Amino acid sequence: MRTLTVFLVVQALVAGAAQAQLRTEVQDYVSAHQQQILGELVSLLEIPNIAADRANIRRNAERLREMLARRGFAAEILETSVNPLVFGEMRVPGAQRTLLLYAHYDGQPVNPSGWRQDDPFRPILRDGRLEDGAREITNFLTLDRLPTQARVYARSASDDKSPIVALLAAVDALRSLGRQPTSNLKVILDGEEEAGSRGLVGSMDRYREKYSADVMLILDGPIHASGRPTLTFGARGIVSLDLTVHGAKSDLHSGHYGNWAPNPAMDLARLLASMKDESGRAVVAGFYDDVPPLTPEEKRILEDVPDDPQELMRFFGIARTDKVGASLQEALQYPSLNIRGLSSAYVGAGARTIIPSTATAAIDIRLVQETDPDRMAERVIAHIRGQGFHVIEGEPDDATRARYPRIVSVRRSGGTRAYRSEMTLRESRQLIQALERAWGQPPVRIRTSGGTVPIYPFIEALGFPAISVPVVNFDNNQHSENENLRLDNLWNAVVTFSAILAM
Amino acid sequence: MRTLTVFLVVQALVAGAAQAQLRTEVQDYVSAHQQQILGELVSLLEIPNIAADRANIRRNAERLREMLARRGFAAEILETSVNPLVFGEMRVPGAQRTLLLYAHYDGQPVNPSGWRQDDPFRPILRDGRLEDGAREITNFLTLDRLPTQARVYARSASDDKSPIVALLAAVDALRSLGRQPTSNLKVILDGEEEAGSRGLVGSMDRYREKYSADVMLILDGPIHASGRPTLTFGARGIVSLDLTVHGAKSDLHSGHYGNWAPNPAMDLARLLASMKDESGRAVVAGFYDDVPPLTPEEKRILEDVPDDPQELMRFFGIARTDKVGASLQEALQYPSLNIRGLSSAYVGAGARTIIPSTATAAIDIRLVQETDPDRMAERVIAHIRGQGFHVIEGEPDDATRARYPRIVSVRRSGGTRAYRSEMTLRESRQLIQALERAWGQPPVRIRTSGGTVPIYPFIEALGFPAISVPVVNFDNNQHSENENLRLDNLWNAVVTFSAILAM
Structure with a gap:
């Protein structure tokens, strides 16, 4: 027994030393090839990539196929009902597993007037954050050495073209170091993620064989705000409910009928207030019932995330938080229950002295792995009924109005499930270990991230775990004007991806 | 004692008989002069009267001055800071009192596209209600006899030019019958009521002497829905509060921060819900304290109003009412507390998955005679503080945000007092009696009407009672498209005003 233990410890130390050495070697490679890596990214960013711009989307796909093929991937364009996917496969002798590496090459629409540069598709470099007054660095593709804090400003600089370029740079780095990936690699690049990934999800039946792997790695999203390497094991789902409470058929004069005609805005306020207690916990029956208590180990992992709640509260300008969890x-x-919008008649300059005829709340319910969209929506609707409301779809007719003192129309939309891959899975442990060895400290492990991933039906159909490996800076202005990528995050991404390819 | 009683009874019977006779005589006069009365109204309606249309407002004023002068009034145009007033005075030997008769000659703005006629200032006649499919009667100024149910469609047909024409027709009718008014008459015609009556209110200092009288009669507004002659002794006031609850400085991603960052829409819902109980009664401390219990006599008068709540509920499509009063x-x-509008982020197609940064409710508090605007606003604000909110004006600064877990900006506007003239006053009793004698049944007596009268500061400054004598039909589409006057209401108005002039 002792012999085995000693053997395992020695093996771990050797592996750790090897990974630490790999990091140094990849960093040296990156230092020597900064212009090559950045040049490839800039050239890719120069191809506009709004999902609706079919011609340029096709140009992106062709370029990416060529970039994969150049690295020895068997690369092809997979047609879908909408924008094409780009698929590449690299088989490795003696591979320990197959990785399905996902990224997307489309970007959010742009409003050029909000950008502090001529064109979101003509990347510029700044010597820091625009918001901190950083200045533009001209002719940056001719510099010998690029400042570490410099940032590339362009649409998709962070979301999500740089992970693709960093992944291919990692392949190049390993090859230059005479090392083989330890996994078969399958790369799938989505051309419609920002528009809902319909093509990817719909492609499952046609290309299922191609997608088979042991684990899917999602190369998308920002690392933790602390700047430390990050792995994300799950994402919340979402289901939405629009509630419209009905009062009189038309707006009524608040002088003539106030104190007599019921006010649907007040009914709505009472209904919403009935859904939560003062600490922000939902009091809808069964709302948290499907979620088992966190184990001590799970709690420890959550506590390990280096959040700074005081700093976040200062930044957001709030002096209290809701108390769902510690x-x-x-x-x-x-799961969370959130009022994302309210509307009834008018406020401000347009306000009129009326009792509104309707009042509407838009609610979203964020889901976790254990909570089913249908069941959660039904629980909220049951709560609404419990408050004395007659629940309908659409508009109430006269008979309904005559019969029920409280009427609410409920419209449900969305319904994307959450997913979570347990950190105790073999693939999870291997990834955590690879990053810990490469960086000398454990990665930030996010059990469930807040955002909802539209590719959930794809992940569900795959049937194997999915784990996110985010690499870009937290403050990248994702989806917004002046999206940017910190160069240091690009260089570190090559190290992280190399460590994963060699794990 | 018995002699006196007999004398009074006989006197009352004689007076009643005299008034009943007057009614018949005036009705005969009206029958013989329908075209003359209607022609004068049509001719007046043909002068556009939007308050902002200074040139046409002036044309209206000149015409009205001329109409008064023709009846022997000492008539003049009184200049104000905005639109002119028209003033006329008729002194009567042996007058028992002086009446100040108020009406307005401006009208609500028009949107011609909503009207079912070429021009809201080219009156047309229909043989009934437009909504019931009534047809236009062409060349109606040449007909010998006009259908009783016919209606004039034009801006200000009801609000408020027809009471002016009916009043002058009553003066003509009395003269034609060889009778004198029993009161000195002062007529004041407002040119800016629909825009807030600033000119009238501001004219008090300059023209106070001219306005002195024993009672002001407001010739404006519709009669009770039952169609019975109506007197209104008061009107609600109003004060408005806009409440904006603050959450984080900017909208937050509901996935990343839902369950943690406070939601101001939920805080607002809780705050609003705390203000009323389920029956619609305000639970704001002291909200009803200033209003003494209704006496049995007052209750009896309120019960005498021939409202039809079941029919109203059916018409409005509601199956319950608030329970403030029986x-x-x-x-x-x-007083009433009404949410007239709600707004927070977006609902419907524009909804976004965010925790809104703010949520706003527009509230109006309708006032009665006994409730002071400042005190009522302060009570609501004290209630808000009692719910744990820090109350500010404007935007919260960082220090405020850091210190207070719940912050609400309160913006107060309006502040028009209510008024009420007691029905037990001599002038009130005389008016009630005059209408009862003319029509053979007591008028509907409205103790407090729901609408707020912008001329309250004028009434307050006068220092004598004000009572409304509405005459136009209830369903006149006041302030809206297709405003109309039922001809029968015009003819009856001449009778009602004659009875008052002769009381």
Whole structure:
């Protein structure tokens, strides 16, 4: 027994030393090839990539196929009902597993007037954050050495073209170091993620064989705000409910009928207030019932996330938080009930002295792995009924109006499930270990991230675990004007991806 | 004692008989002069009267001055800071009192596209209600006899030019019958009522002497829905509060921060829900304290109003009412707290998955005679503080945000007092009696009407009672498209005003 233990410890130390050495070697490679890596990214960013721009989307796909083929991938364009996917496969003798590496090459629409540069598709380099007054660095593709804090400003610089370029740079780095990936690699690049990934999800039946693997790695999203390497094991789902409470058929004069005609805005306020207690916990029956208590180990992992709640509260300008779970990370392990919008008649300059005829609340319910969209929506609707409301779809007719003192129309939309890959899975442990060895400290492990991933039906159909490996900077202005990528994050991404390819 | 009683009874019978006779005589006069009365109204309606249309407003004023002068009034145009007033005075030997008769000659703005006629200022006649499919009667100024149910469609047909024409027709009728008014008459015609009556209110200092009288009669507004002659002794006031609850400085991603960052829309819902109980009664401390209980006599008068709550509920499509007071009329004797609008982020197609940064409710508080605007606003604000909110004006600064877990900006506007003239006053009793004698049944007596009268500061400054004598049909589409006057209401108005002039 002792012999075995000693053997395992020695093996771990050797592996750790090997990974630490790999990091140094890849960093040296990156230092020597900064212009090559950045040049490939800039050239890719120069091809506009709004999902609706079919011609340029096709140009992106062709370029990416060529970039994969150049590295020895068997690369092809997979047609879908909408934008094409780009697929590449690299088989490795003696591979320990097959990785399905996902990224997307389309970007969010742009409003050029909000950008502080001529064209979001003509990348520029700044010597830091625009918001901190950083200045543009001209002719940056001719510099010998690029400042570490410099940032590339362009649409998709972070979301999601740089992970693709970093992954291919990692392949190049390993090859230059005379090392083989330890996994078969399958790369799938989505051309419609920002528009809902319909093509990818719909492609499952046609290309299922191609997608088979042991684990899917999602190369998308920002690392933790602390700047430390990050792995994300799950994402919340979502289901939405629009509630419209009905009062009189038309707006009524608040002088003539106030104190007599019921006010649907007040009814709505009472209904919403009935859904939560003062601490922000939902009091809808069964709302948290499907979520088992966190184990001590799970709690420890959540506590390990280096969040700074005081700093976040200062930044957001709030002096209290809701108390669902003991921390932000714990809060994300439970479903949430959120009023995302309210509307009834008018406020401000357009306000009129009326009793409104209707009042509407838009609600979203964020889901976790254990909570089913249908069941959660039904629980909220049962709560609404419990408050004395007659629940309908659409508009109430006269008979309904005559019969029920409280009427609410409920319209459900969305319904994307959450997913989570347990950190105790073999693939999870291997990834955590690879990053810990490469960087000398464990990665930030996010059990469930807040955002909802539209590719959930794809992940579900795959039937194997999916884990996110985010690499870009937290403050990248994702989806917004002046999207940017910190160069240091690009260089570190090559190290992280090399460590994963060699794990 | 018995002699006196007999004398009074006989006197009352004689007076009643005299008034009944007057009614018949005036009705005969009206029958013989329908075309003359209607022609004068049509000719007046043909002058556009939007308050902002200074040139046409001036044309209206000149025409009205001329109409008064023709009846022997000492008539003049009184200049104000905005639109002119028209003033006319007729002194009567042996007058028992002086009446100040108020009406307005401006009208609500028009949107011609909503009207079912070429021009809201080219009156047309229909043989009934437009909504019931009534047809236009062409060349109606040449007909010998006009259908009783016919209606004039034009801006200000009801609000408020027809009471002016009916009043002058009553003066003509009395003269034609060889009778004198029993009161000195002062007529004041407002040119800016629909725009807030600033000119009238501001004219008090300059023309106070001219306005002195024993009672002001407001010739404006519709009669009760039952169609019975109506007197209105008061009107609600109003004060408005806009409440904006603050969450984080900017909208937050509901996935990343839901369950953790406070939601101001939920805070607002809780705050609003805390203000009323399920029956619609405000639970704001002291909200009803200033209003003494209704006496049995007052309750009896309210019960006498021939409202049809079941029919109203059917018409509005509601199956319950708030329970402030035992009836609609009782409800109007108390202040009301009404949410007139709600807004937070977006609902419907524009909804976004965010935690809104703010949520706003527009509230109006309708006032009654006993409730002071400042005190009522302060009570609501004290209630808000009692719910744990820090109350500010404007935007919260960082220090405020850091210190207070719940912050609400309160913006107050409006502040028009209610007024009420007691029905037990001599002038009130005389008016009630005059209408009862003319029509053979007591008028509907409205203790407090729901609408707010912008001329309250004028009434307050006068220092004598003000009572409304509405005459136009209830369903006149006041302030809206296709405003109309039922001809029968015009003819009856001449009778009602004659009875008052001769009381």
